[in-house]
Amino acid sequence: MIRNVNPPLADSSSAVSLLRVPVKPPVHLDRGWFHWLEGPVFDQIRPGPLDADLTAHGNGEPIGTKIIVHGRITDSDGNPVRHTLVEIWQANAAGGYIDSLDQSGFPLDPNFFGAGRCLTDHNGYYRFITIRPGPYPAMFRDGGRAWRASHIHFSIFGSSASSRLITQMFFEGDALIKHDRLINSITCPLGRDALIAKLDIDNTISESFGPPRTRPTLDGSGVLVDPPARSDANALLPRNPSALAYRFDIRLRGPRGTYFE
Numbered sequence: 001m002i003r004n005v006n007p008p009l010a011d012s013s014s015a016v017s018l019l020r021v022p023v024k025p026p027v028h029l030d031r032g033w034f035h036w037l038e039g040p041v042f043d044q045i046r047p048g049p050l051d052a053d054l055t056a057h058g059n060g061e062p063i064g065t066k067i068i069v070h071g072r073i074t075d076s077d078g079n080p081v082r083h084t085l086v087e088i089w090q091a092n093a094a095g096g097y098i099d100s101l102d103q104s105g106f107p108l109d110p111n112f113f114g115a116g117r118c119l120t121d122h123n124g125y126y127r128f129i130t131i132r133p134g135p136y137p138a139m140f141r142d143g144g145r146a147w148r149a150s151h152i153h154f155s156i157f158g159s160s161a162s163s164r165l166i167t168q169m170f171f172e173g174d175a176l177i178k179h180d181r182l183i184n185s186i187t188c189p190l191g192r193d194a195l196i197a198k199l200d201i202d203n204t205i206s207e208s209f210g211p212p213r214t215r216p217t218l219d220g221s222g223v224l225v226d227p228p229a230r231s232d233a234n235a236l237l238p239r240n241p242s243a244l245a246y247r248f249d250i251r252l253r254g255p256r257g258t259y260f261e
């Protein structure tokens, strides 16, 4: 089925879309104007082994329900997009971002910094461990206020850095989805559904027991510090691996492509 109903450009339901759409006519540039490079080359910024585990960046476990978010990234023909950089960023379990633009005042989690990255493997597969983000109220450019459903921001590099695509992932069964202005700016039901990750019970991990609790590490100073490099011994402490799994496949282009901001 061909979907030809795109959300309007510069839609006021996205607070940032006005910043991401062209406001002037395109300018033609000869091919020779560009530098050409085959495929993405991420060797210089290769993600570290813990970059895909957002629950392992602090000195202790972050608050919230631990989740696995995983899936495949394919092109319009269903071919895997291999070895490409996938980045995510999100609110913590209370709906707060570590971001100077976040003026919500919602509590920050000293053990959760809200960003991660990984490379897809040879089959275009990616996998993150994180916590389920909380919803938060947003004000839109037309002055309207509405709650955003829980979501995770995704950035995917395609065949080159210039083909970076950004989208948002929602959670199956979230009652707030029908009130979320951003996803509902997509008029096509299939387009909205493509942004909703499905609960993947087969890949969910269920362990009743974890390591003994340790003392909280919050020092109470209120000062935010950069995430520590996880070369310390705590990074290797055993942790309860339990996590709900959500499957989120992304198709970069084509009539069944995932919508992007």
Ligand SMILES: [Fe+2]
Binding pocket: 090, 091, 151, 153
């Ligand atoms: Fe957000």
